[in-house]
Amino acid sequence: MMRRALPMVLVLLGIIIFLYPTINDRYESYKQQQILKQWQNTLGHIDAVASEPSGEPVDMDTPFLTKENNNMISLSGSKLLSVEPSPTPLAITGGPIEGILAIDKINLKLPILTDATAKNLKLSVASIVHTGKVGAVGNYAIAGHRNLTYGKNFNRLDEVDVGDWIEVDTGSLQYWYQVQEKQYVLPEDVWVLEGNGKDREITLITCDPMDNPTHRIVVKGKLLEHKE
Numbered sequence: 001m002m003r004r005a006l007p008m009v010l011v012l013l014g015i016i017i018f019l020y021p022t023i024n025d026r027y028e029s030y031k032q033q034q035i036l037k038q039w040q041n042t043l044g045h046i047d048a049v050a051s052e053p054s055g056e057p058v059d060m061d062t063p064f065l066t067k068e069n070n071n072m073i074s075l076s077g078s079k080l081l082s083v084e085p086s087p088t089p090l091a092i093t094g095g096p097i098e099g100i101l102a103i104d105k106i107n108l109k110l111p112i113l114t115d116a117t118a119k120n121l122k123l124s125v126a127s128i129v130h131t132g133k134v135g136a137v138g139n140y141a142i143a144g145h146r147n148l149t150y151g152k153n154f155n156r157l158d159e160v161d162v163g164d165w166i167e168v169d170t171g172s173l174q175y176w177y178q179v180q181e182k183q184y185v186l187p188e189d190v191w192v193l194e195g196n197g198k199d200r201e202i203t204l205i206t207c208d209p210m211d212n213p214t215h216r217i218v219v220k221g222k223l224l225e226h227k228e
Contacts, residue, residue, distance in 0.1 A: 098127055099134060099170040101142065106156040112168070116143040125153060125204075131193050132201065134168050135175045135226055139195035139203055146206040146217075154206035157217055166202055166221045177202045177221030184208060184215045192218045199223070 097111045116126040125144035132138025144154035160166075166177040185192055195201055200223035207213035 099168045101125055102167040102169065103160060103164065104167075105161075105164045106159050107151065108154075108156070110144075110153065112142060121145055128193060128205075131203075132195055134170060134202075135173065135200060135223065137195070137198065137200055139193060139201040140168075141193045141203040141205065143205050146208070146210050146213075148210060154204065154217075155210075157204060157206050157219060158208065160204075160219050166204070166219075168202070173226055175223055176225040178224050179219055179221045181220050183218040183220070185218055186214075187216060189216070192216075192220070 096114050098114055099112050100109060101112050102109045110124050113120040113124050113126040116128045120126040121143065122145075125142050128141040128143055131141035134140050144157075146154045146157065149155065160179060160182065162179050162181060164179045166179065168175045168177070183192065192203060192205070202221045202223070204219040204221075206217050208215045208217045
């Protein structure tokens with residue numbers, strides 16, 4: 001019985017080995033398409049919202065960690081209490097914080113939440129899954145609402161120009177990215193989230209115009225400095 005089955009097993013094994021590259025290639029293509037679809041869904045979350053988003057109001061006294069003296073401060077800027085440095089990010093409602101995004105040009109300073117879900121984007125800006133990590137080779141992509149309230153979230157992102165600076169403070173390191181370009185793209189142009197494979201990039205993305213948005217504003221920067 002085993003002798004009869006052995007040729008069949010060998011034939012099947014040969015077919016599997018022969019087809020494996022094709023199957024693997026199609027699986028990778030499938031995963032790429034899933035990631036692209038997820039990116040498109042994420043970008044759909046950042047359309048303009050009312051001056052106050054629907055759902056639970058943001059508690060402006062919700063704490064997050066700031067690097068300055070390792071103090072706990074609220075979103076409104078008031079100091080709450082002193083804490084010891086922590087290796088893990090503190091959380092606000094919606095998810096963990098990867099760092100603090102600051103752009104002096106537009107007086108912006110916001111916590112970066114992990115994963116740009118609709119829930120997280122109601123609270124702050126958030127990183128987009130399957131993109132790069134802060135400070136690493138790749139494209140660290142961050143999405144945010146362009147709220148109607150002046151200065152809120154990415155409301156003033158269109159004022160950022162080439163040569164301006166973007167800071168990401170993780171609590172242990174500060175990363176400084178210089179803006180290299182600003183683009184206006186269609187919502188389906190997810191290629192702006194891809195890295196070039198050699199630079200340490202950051203991409204900030206929001207909707208445009210604020211009323212009935214048809215495009216996205218994309219601000220891209222390159223890491224030029226990081227320090228403890």
